[in-house]
Amino acid sequence: MGLKTNRPLVTIVIPFYNDPYVAEAVESALTQTYREIEVIVVDDGSTKHQDQLRRYEGRIHYIGKANGGTASALNSGFRLANGKYVAWLSSDDRFYPDKIRRQVEAMERAGSPISHTGFDVIDGRGKMTDFDIIPPGIASGDFYRAFQHGNPVNGCTVVMTKELYRITGPFNETLRYTQDLDYWFRVLLSGTPFLLVPEPLCAYRRHEAMGTLKHADAVALETKGTFARYEARWQSYLKQLGLLPRGRELPRKKPESGKQRGTSR
Numbered sequence: 001m002g003l004k005t006n007r008p009l010v011t012i013v014i015p016f017y018n019d020p021y022v023a024e025a026v027e028s029a030l031t032q033t034y035r036e037i038e039v040i041v042v043d044d045g046s047t048k049h050q051d052q053l054r055r056y057e058g059r060i061h062y063i064g065k066a067n068g069g070t071a072s073a074l075n076s077g078f079r080l081a082n083g084k085y086v087a088w089l090s091s092d093d094r095f096y097p098d099k100i101r102r103q104v105e106a107m108e109r110a111g112s113p114i115s116h117t118g119f120d121v122i123d124g125r126g127k128m129t130d131f132d133i134i135p136p137g138i139a140s141g142d143f144y145r146a147f148q149h150g151n152p153v154n155g156c157t158v159v160m161t162k163e164l165y166r167i168t169g170p171f172n173e174t175l176r177y178t179q180d181l182d183y184w185f186r187v188l189l190s191g192t193p194f195l196l197v198p199e200p201l202c203a204y205r206r207h208e209a210m211g212t213l214k215h216a217d218a219v220a221l222e223t224k225g226t227f228a229r230y231e232a233r234w235q236s237y238l239k240q241l242g243l244l245p246r247g248r249e250l251p252r253k254k255p256e257s258g259k260q261r262g263t264s265r
Contacts, residue, residue, distance in 0.1 A: 007036045008084035008108070010100050010159070013077030014091050015070050016053075017044040021092040021205065023052040024126075028094040030059060034101035040080060041091075042073040071171035071179035078165050087159045092205045094122075095156075099201040103159045112195035114160040114187060116153050120200045124207035137196050141243040147185070147234060149227075153194065155180040156202055164192065177219045178226040185230045189237055 012029045016022050022041070029039045039060040041053060045067030053062060065076055078086050085104060089095055099117070107115050121130035135152040136142035146152040168186055171179040188194070238244035 007034070008104065009082060010034065010037045010085040010087060010104060011077075011081035011083035011162075012037055012039045012087045012089050012095075012100070013074060013081065014039065014041045014089045015044055015073035015077065016041055016046060016049075016091040017067065017070075017073070018046045018048050019091040020049050020052075022049055023055075024094055025089055025091045026053065026056055026060060028096070029089055030056070031097055032095065032100045033097050034104060037100060038082060040077045042077045044068060044070070044073040069173060069176050069179075071173040071175060074179070075170040075173065078162070078170075081162055084161060084163075085159050086162050086165060088155050089202075090156050090205075092207065093156045094203040094205075096201050096203070100159070102199070102201060103197055106197050107159065107195060110195055113164040113192060114158065115195035115197055116159075117157040117197040117202070118200040119154050119157055119202050119204045122203045122205050124205070126205075128203075129206070132200050134198050134200070135196060137198065138193055141241070143194070143196070144188070144238060144241060144243055147188070148238075151178075151181045151184070153180070153184050154202075154204055156204060160187075175222060175226070177215070177222045181223070181226050182230075185226075185234065189230075189233060 014022070014025055014029065026039065026041065029037070041056075041060050041062050043050060043062065043064045045065065053060070056062075061080070063076055063080065065073070074088060085107070087095075087100065087103075103115050103117065106112075116135065118132060118134035120128055121133065123129050135154075136146055138144065143152060164187070168183070168190065172182050173179075175182055184194075235244060
């Protein structure tokens, strides 16, 4: 028998839709050095590549559902999660072996309900194209300011508590591309800060079949709407934090599109 541990369980949720890279994602989840994990793959109505998952029978939880988009797949997985912590891994990205251990240890030390990390970028063949992309920290206020015009949080770097998900509520299923940006606004406006682990702990894949490229116009339109929906509340929040002088507004910038993860939609 193995030694018992008091380390908290972590649920890794992998939304999946017709993605040829899904086996790489699952392998990266199952080979974590942190062994107290469960892996839930949510098949969002795929019509191909499901055969890649047969080899993992008994090692993952496979959930099939009608196609509803990334937000609905995440909600299905997060609701079923048994872990104290929940992580999101897109089916075309990879976790590095120490990712969950490094984040959980940092979160347990800090008592933080949500954290994110840096990441590297790979292409469709798995070749590294960008290294050590580290988001700004909260100390200088640059992290909060970044939300004026972009999304500094890569969803696949996030680990959060199941309790925070319960309190914040589900991802907005009416949003096809900016469900992550919308969620970060909701978390931050509740007064919950993000803990940053400032090192690359996953590989984010940019490839020709990703939704950001295939549906660029729709992504841009939805991104603009999401920023507009939160603009007044966010400027008010920045003033409360002392990051925006009272009576002044930051200059409006053209919003940067949120990064659509992990599906060949």
